Amino acid sequence: MSSPFTPPDTELEIVGPSTIELLWTNHRRSILGGVGAVATLIVIVVAVLVSARTTRIASETALSLASGEAGWRMVISKYPRTPASADAMLLLAASLRDAGKLDESDSLYSRFTETFPRSPLAISGLLGRASNARVADHLENAINDYQQAAAGFPQSYGAPFALFNNGRLLAQQGKIEEAKRLFQTLGTQYPGSVMAQAAGVSSQATASVPQ
Numbered sequence: 001m002s003s004p005f006t007p008p009d010t011e012l013e014i015v016g017p018s019t020i021e022l023l024w025t026n027h028r029r030s031i032l033g034g035v036g037a038v039a040t041l042i043v044i045v046v047a048v049l050v051s052a053r054t055t056r057i058a059s060e061t062a063l064s065l066a067s068g069e070a071g072w073r074m075v076i077s078k079y080p081r082t083p084a085s086a087d088a089m090l091l092l093a094a095s096l097r098d099a100g101k102l103d104e105s106d107s108l109y110s111r112f113t114e115t116f117p118r119s120p121l122a123i124s125g126l127l128g129r130a131s132n133a134r135v136a137d138h139l140e141n142a143i144n145d146y147q148q149a150a151a152g153f154p155q156s157y158g159a160p161f162a163l164f165n166n167g168r169l170l171a172q173q174g175k176i177e178e179a180k181r182l183f184q185t186l187g188t189q190y191p192g193s194v195m196a197q198a199a200g201v202s203s204q205a206t207a208s209v210p211q
Contacts, residue, residue: 055082056082056083058079059078059083059085062074062078062079063087068095069095072092075088086119086121089111089112089115090112105132106129106132109124109125112124112125112128113126120157123153123156124158126153126162127146127158130146133145142165143170147162149162160193160196161195163190164183164186164202167202179202183199183200183202186199
């Protein structure tokens, strides 16, 4: 007969540790190490984001203060691969062309396209080279650059411009049928663009040229 002071047998049972307690007891070091690694990663990510934002602001400020070749070169050198550096490259390349330094301008345009292949302005490198070739009266090189621009960046703002100028140069060379086909392609692929409307006029003009 049990005494009223004796607890029931069920209360004498030892309750085992929970799953969380077992994990903590057996893997404490691993858990602490993992938590520390995650915390370190978070700190690194935050630092990178802050650094990137600071660099972007500094590069944009430097570009806004740049007023000539020396300033643009500084932005390109000090803040590579930033949007401000991309803008500085295009400004410098155009300035070099105006100064008659076509080889240096070509080199910078090529560097721009290679450095910023995913930029919305990436096509500008090839368009710049084509403009340089036209200035130097190297029409075949200009046609080639326009063709690469239109084929390589079909969704870009400059693709209709590249097709239109390619067609104009072909017409200047007497390649009327090729020019007509290019203007038709322009009208089909970019029907709402200003260049497509201009191509319609140019196509009518080339149609009246004797073969």
